[in-house]
Amino acid sequence: MALSFAYFAKALSGSYMKSTITQLERRFDIPSYLIGVIDGSFEIGCERESSLSMWVYVLLGNVLRGIGETPVQPLGISYIDDYAHADNTALYIGGAGLGSSIAIIGPVFGYLLGSLCAKIYVDVGFVDMDSITITPSDARWVGAWWLGYLIAGVITLASAVPFWFLPRALPPPSDQHDDDSPLEQASFLKDVPIIKHKYMPDELANFHDMAKEFLPTLKSLLSNPVYLTYLCVTVIQFNSLIGMVTYKPKYIEQHYGQSASKANLLMGIINIPAVALGMFLGGVIMKKFKFGILAAAKFAFGTSLLGYFLSLFFFAMGCENAKVAGITLSYSGEDVLSYNERFLFNNCNSACMCSGKDWDPVCGVDGITYVSPCLAGCTASNGSGKETVFEHCRCIGTAGPGAQNGNLTAILGHCPHRSSCDSIFPYFLGLSVITSFIISLGGTPGYVLLIRCIKPQLKSLALGIYTLATRTLAGIPAPIYFGAIIDTTCLKWGQKRCGGRGACRIYNTTAYRIVYLGLTLGLRTVSFFLCILGFVLLRRHVRREEQQAALTNGGAETECLRKEENHTPHCEQLLRTLDCNPDRETRL
Numbered sequence: 220m221a222l223s224f225a226y227f228a229k230a231l232s233g234s235y236m237k238s239t240i241t242q243l244e245r246r247f248d249i250p251s252y253l254i255g256v257i258d259g260s261f262e263i264g265c266e267r268e269s270s271l272s273m274w275v276y277v278l279l280g281n282v283l284r285g286i287g288e289t290p291v292q293p294l295g296i297s298y299i300d301d302y303a304h305a306d307n308t309a310l311y312i313g314g315a316g317l318g319s320s321i322a323i324i325g326p327v328f329g330y331l332l333g334s335l336c337a338k339i340y341v342d343v344g345f346v347d348m349d350s351i352t353i354t355p356s357d358a359r360w361v362g363a364w365w366l367g368y369l370i371a372g373v374i375t376l377a378s379a380v381p382f383w384f385l386p387r388a389l390p391p392p393s394d395q396h397d398d399d400s401p402l403e404q405a406s407f408l409k410d411v412p413i414i415k416h417k418y419m420p421d422e423l424a425n426f427h428d429m430a431k432e433f434l435p436t437l438k439s440l441l442s443n444p445v446y447l448t449y450l451c452v453t454v455i456q457f458n459s460l461i462g463m464v465t466y467k468p469k470y471i472e473q474h475y476g477q478s479a480s481k482a483n484l485l486m487g488i489i490n491i492p493a494v495a496l497g498m499f500l501g502g503v504i505m506k507k508f509k510f511g512i513l514a515a516a517k518f519a520f521g522t523s524l525l526g527y528f529l530s531l532f533f534f535a536m537g538c539e540n541a542k543v544a545g546i547t548l549s550y551s552g553e554d555v556l557s558y559n560e561r562f563l564f565n566n567c568n569s570a571c572m573c574s575g576k577d578w579d580p581v582c583g584v585d586g587i588t589y590v591s592p593c594l595a596g597c598t599a600s601n602g603s604g605k606e607t608v609f610e611h612c613r614c615i616g617t618a619g620p621g622a623q624n625g626n627l628t629a630i631l632g633h634c635p636h637r638s639s640c641d642s643i644f645p646y647f648l649g650l651s652v653i654t655s656f657i658i659s660l661g662g663t664p665g666y667v668l669l670i671r672c673i674k675p676q677l678k679s680l681a682l683g684i685y686t687l688a689t690r691t692l693a694g695i696p697a698p699i700y701f702g703a704i705i706d707t708t709c710l711k712w713g714q715k716r717c718g719g720r721g722a723c724r725i726y727n728t729t730a731y732r733i734v735y736l737g738l739t740l741g742l743r744t745v746s747f748f749l750c751i752l753g754f755v756l757l758r759r760h761v762r763r764e765e766q767q768a769a770l771t772n773g774g775a776e777t778e779c780l781r782k783e784e785n786h787t788p789h790c791e792q793l794l795r796t797l798d799c800n801p802d803r804e805t806r807l
Contacts, residue, residue: 220381221378221381221382221385222291222295222298222299224378224381225291225295225378225379225382226291226295226325227324227325227328227374227378228325228371228374228375228377228378229284229288229291229325229375229378230324230325230326230329231325231326231328231329231332231371231374231375232284232325232329232368232371232372232374232375233325233326233329234325234326234329234330234333234486234487234491235329235330235332235333235367235368235371236281237329237464237465237468238329238330238332238333238334238337238367238468238479238483238486239333239336239362239364239367240254240465240466240468240469241468241469241472241479242337242341242361242362242364242479243257243277243364244722244723245360245361245722246341246361246364248713248715248721248722249721249722250702250706250709250720250722250723251466251469251701251702251703251705251706251723252699252700252702252703252706253702254698254702255465255697255698255699255700255701255702255703256278256698256699257277257278257281265341265342265346265351280368284375285690287375294679294682296666296670296682297670297678297679297682299311300670300678302388307506311502324495326486326487326491327487327488327491327492327495328487329371329487330468330483330484330486330487330488330491331483331484331487331488332367332370332371333367333468333479333483333487334480334481334483334484334487335367335480336362336363336364336366336367337355337362337363337364337478337479337480337483338355338362338480339362339363339366340360340361340362340363341361341362341363341364341365343363351604351605352604352605352607352631353605353631353632354605354632355478355479355480360478360479362479362480436677436680437680437684439674439677440673440677440680440681440684441684443672443673444756444760445672445753445756445757445760446669446672446673446681448749448752448753448756449668449669449672449753450684450685450688451749452746452749452750452753453665453669453685453688453689454688454689454692454693455693455742455743455745455746455749456523456742456743456746457689457693457694457697458692458693458696458697458742459697459738459739459740459742459743459746460693461693461694461697461698462697462698462700462701462738462739462742463735463739465697465698465701465702466698466701466702466705466735467486467490468482468483468486469482469705470731470732470735471485471486473726473728473731474537474538474640474728474731474732475538475640475643475644475647476538476541476633476640477644485648489648489651489652490648490651490652490655493652493653493655493656493659494655494656494659495659496656496659497655497656497657497658497659497660497662498659498660498662498663500660501518501522501659501660501661501662501663501664502663504518504660504664505518505663505664505667510664510667511761512668512671512672512757512761513757513758513761515664515665515667515668515671516664516665516668516753516754516757517754518660518661518664519661519662519664519665519668520661520750520754521661522657522658522659522660522661523658523661523743523747524747525657526654526655526657526658527740527743527744527747529650529653529654529657530650530654530736530739530740531740532650533647533650533732533736534732534733534736536643536646536647536650537643537728537729537732538639538640538643538728539639539728539729540556540727540728540729541588541633541634541725541728542586542587542588542634543580543587543588543589543590543711543725544563544587544588544589544590544594544595544614545557545562545563545564545565545589545590545594546562546563546590546710546711546725547710547725547727548587549562550565550567550614556710556727557710558710560575560576561575563575563590563594564594565614567596567613567614568593568594568595568596568613568614571593571594571596571598573591573593573594574591574593575590575594576714577590577591577593577714578590578591578711578713578714578724579591579592580631580632580633581595581597581609581629581630581631581632582629582630582631582632582633582634582635583595583612583614583615583616583627583628583629583634584615584616584627584628584629585615585616585627586634587615587634588633588634589612589614589615589629590711592609592612592629594614595609595612595614595615595629596612596613596614596615597609597610597611597612597613597615597629598610598611598612598613599611605631607630607631608628608629608630609628609629609630610628612627612628612629615627615628615629669681669682669685670682672757672760701735701738704734704738705726705731705734705735706723707730707734708726708727708730708731708734709723709724709725709726709727710725710726710727711723711724711725712724
């Protein structure tokens with residue numbers, strides 16, 4: 220329960236961090252790759268412009284969060300595996316570990332919290348809200364991202380309290396391993412009843428001896444080809460997973476025209492519960508059918524491969540670019556893609572002396588978005604605040620065969636999104652839920668595979684190296700290079716008041732879809748090739764362990780039968796353990 224609460228807290232804060240991606244971009248006017256640096260930093264350990272250096276505080280806070288949460292996964296899961304019955308290990312890990320089941324409730328609340336905070340203006344309480352002319356659907360809207368961090372911080376602190384009262388060790392269940400066969404007892408594919416750790420707490424003072432043993436122990440662990448291959452596969456798949464999850468709310472915003480609040484809400488109430496259910500059912504299936512190490516590997520691979528093929532349909536669920544004059548549409552009504560600022564200017568706005576660096580979009584009555592009232596050729600306005608209407612706009616209504624005199628109106632904000640996207644979006648959500656559920660089914664079996672393919676005494680170290688590798692080789696770089704590649708699809712960059720490039724205002728949605736989905740699925744493709752090698756090594760590992768166990772058990776049973784002839788009392792317990800009887804001598 221304590222571990223589940225800790226996972227809940229860390230998952231809530233982590234998912235809330237990802238839900239604020241676009242808010243941080245807009246607040247500090249920074250590109251996506253820099254947001255990736257801030258997000259990856261976890262793995263290391265409106266009247267004036269905000270200083271660029273202010274985002275460093277968010278980065279440092281994320282580093283401290285990462286330092287504090289580092290021991291939770293390797294030591295917590297190892298603790299559970301030490302004291303739980305072997306048949307229940309997968310169920311407990313599915314319930315508490317690897318950000319699954321109970322822990323995944325954390326992201327549900329994290330994204331819901333992100334949705335709530337995204338609706339609240341960032342400077343609420345400090346500005347007159349009637350003076351704010353933008354809405355949450357505007358590309359410049361910044362929600363109260365800071366509020367959720369305070370809430371998540373309090374919950375994280377509270378999750379530490381139960382650990383102060385946990386005992387140093389737990390008594391094992393009375394029936395633990397009583398019904399295990401000799402093969403299971405002799406093989407490293409199953410746990411020994413109680414793992415006696417070499418260095419108990421009162422011996423930790425002798426740090427020199429422990430350090431001296433570290434390198435040989437590490438060498439022994441890394442010489443296990445099954446573990447090493449599993450580590451490589453997991454690092455590649457985690458790069459795909461972390462990059463995809465980090466920018467998924469942003470993808471929903473930019474591609475399907477949803478607000479940040481709605482994107483976070485949908486992630487929280489639709490996508491994440493499907494993952495939680497999948498992880499839990501994966502553990503139940505393992506317990507129900509008593510999967511061995513090879514069966515667990517096949518199940519994890521099969522679910523991942525099925526989810527991969529279903530994910531290919533995302534490429535077909537595309538939307539056309541929003542109609543923005545001078546960026547995706549010429550002033551004469553032709554479809555274009557312009558990365559150059561000069562295309563924003565036309566005869567209809569040439570006399571207005573407009574700036575091409577501003578981003579203050581208005582929606583014309585012709586259904587086209589213009590970068591600013593000035594670039595729309597508007598010369599007058601009526602009303603105030605959000606009710607402002609711009610009039611006598613010479614650029615509006617001039618495109619196409621039904622062009623009018625150009626003296627039309629515009630209102631604040633983007634034009635409503637493409638109708639085709641509204642019809643495709645539900646299918647995107649449905650497929651997202653199905654693929655997330657299927658892939659997550661193999662999460663728990665895959666994790667149990669990790670702790671079953673190594674010697675029990677190396678388990679804690681193996682989990683520690685696993686956590687270190689996935690965080691440093693996936694958690695840090697994935698958000699950065701995903702963000703950098705996404706930045707290449709930007710059509711219009713914002714401009715900081717003090718000069719320099721700010722956050723992206725509009726993307727080429729087709730290019731965005733291709734690079735985002737292509738990179739996600741491309742990494743998973745590479746991992747599948749490594750899985751083939753992994754299966755070959757795993758079969759050899761299982762066969763070797765079975766042969767070694769058969770030799771050990773065969774010798775013990777022969778000695779048991781020999782002593783039975785002499786009626787040795789010492790053999791009675793061994794006879795019961797090995798289930799010896801006179802009939803077995805004939806079979807031998």
